[in-house]
Amino acid sequence: MNINIQRGTQDVLPEQSAQWQYVMDKAREISRKYNYKEIRTPIFEATELFQRGVGDSTDIVQKEMYTFQDRSGRLITLRPEGTAPVVRSYVENKLHGLPQQPLKLYYSGPMFRYERPESGRMREFYQFGVEAIGSDDPAIDAEVIAMAMDFYEACGLDNLKLVINSLGDKESRSSHKHALIEHFSPRIDEFCEDCQARLEQNPLRILDCKLDREHPLQETAPAILDYLNEESKRYFETVQRLLRDMDIPFVIDANLVRGLDYYTNTSFEIMLEEPEFGAITTLTGGGRYEGLIEELGGPSVSGIGFGLSIERLLMALNARDALPDVEKALDVYLVTVGDVAAEKGAGILRALRHEGLSADKDYLGKKVKAQFKAANRMQAAFTAIIGEEELAAGMVNLRDMSTGGEENIPIKRLAAHIKQLQKMQ
Structure with missing residues (x-):
């Protein structure tokens, strides 16, 4: 009897592996230029890390995690994303005590999510990401965004579209949350069960719902930008000014909502505009997080980062025939x-x-x-x-x-x- 590969996974064959090495070499090189150091965390962690770090109301925690009991009865989860493990390591190893702050880290490795496999979306996927932890300076936000843009350009992609938004600080998010509850409550029974459950807990997730994205209330939902307090407005304006100073074009999308609960203030996505295919493909996303480090037992500091799929990057490069001949010849x-x-x-x-x-x-x-x-x-x-x-x-x-x-x-x-x-x- 033949034993076949599991659905949502793939074998990376030697010719493809050469392409992976090519883009990972680019990732390591851009990390060196920006002075980010590598950190490696385990493939599995305590389930509580993601429940507390990513958020109970997210699809990741509710539906997509590979969770099991080990022989001692502990709940273990294959990591679905990279930020929470990096923050756990930052806290556990007291990296906030190092003299060089903010701490600039990059990671790479497999992540696991039980979701419907489709083009560019796997159940086991390989991610490269960065985290800059320990600074509230909007300049580090602009740097992280610039780093992601530079990485894609170094790999040979152009036609990049940067979309940014601000989710505001805790005060701004609280005001926006109440406005969303008032907006959706009268007709919440028209939404899916997940959205109904999220109404009180985290109504922002309703804006990110794939099932109800065409509902008319989505179009008229209160925008977070209208609820930013003065401090959050200044922060977002500074990020925009810094991006302009670096000649990085961007568009603002008030409906941009990242899928993880820990994001605050700056959030962003980078898309690949493909006129030939008539589509815009999201390549990566990231943003600033506040409260996550403290939630996991660390000091009251914030961070910002992004995570990108190597598989999706290679798909884009191959679709545009932008990969050089990376197979090394024999001497x-x-x-x-x-x-x-x-x-x-x-x-x-x-x-x-x-x-x-x-x-x-x-x-x-x-x-x-x-x-x-x-x-x-x-x-x-x-x-x-x-x-x-x-x-x-x-x-x-x-x-x-x-x-x-x-x-x-x-x-x-x-x-x-x-x-x-x-x-x-």
Whole structure:
């Protein structure tokens, strides 16, 4: 009986893996430029972390988490997002005590959500994200947004659309919450069960409902921007001014609501406008959070971050044919003639690899012609041909696969000679 891959997951095959490495190299490079350091957290955490951190009223906690009991009866959840684990680590390891603040962190790894698999949405997905924790300066908001934009542009995407909004501080959100309750209450029975349950607890989630997005009350719902207090207005205006100073165009969408309960003030999404396909695809989103660190036992400081799907990024890059040829060619392929040469080839390969060259040979007993075909398939820059005569003389025939030129080289000088040729190319 065949055992197949689970729905909502995927195998990343070698050719695809090269693309993943390409974009993750870009992610690490942009993190270095912005002075963000890597943090790694476990794939599973205590379920309470996400209940308290992400919010009981969110779809993630209510419907999408992979939660199970371990052998000690503890409730464990495969992480559905990256911010709460990073904040948990920040608090538990007392990173707020480090002299360098705000703490700038980036993470990458698999996340898990039990939701309906569709194009660009998996049950196991790989996420790259950043968190800047410990500063209330709106300049760090603008920096995080700029970092996300720079990352996508470095990967080869243009036609990016940045959408921003402000969810306000606690006071502003409270005023807006009451206005939403008054707005939706008279006709809440026309909404789905989830929206009815959220009316008193978190009516902001109603604006993000996929089932009731066409309901006429959605269009006339009170906008958060009308309920911002003076401090929140100044904060949002400063973020806008900083983005303009960095020549980053944006649009304001008062209906932009992030799907997690911990967001306050700045929220944003980056979309890819594709005129060819007539669609706007959301690539990433993020925002500022206030109270999350304190809720998890830490000091009263805030943070801001974003998380993006590598799968969705690769889909966009492939759709636009924006990925370069990222499969790395082989430096040298060793062609062996005869059993003795095939056996001695192992030592030669190891010597080449010790010198930093990528090298391979045949392991299926193929004829010489078939070995050259294999070298071509691997895009080998050079082939090194050895037989019994070459071994006896301590020589190897080196062929440049791009020019066809050949020369005899002492085996001991093979690696050094290939490196010299590579410098000259």
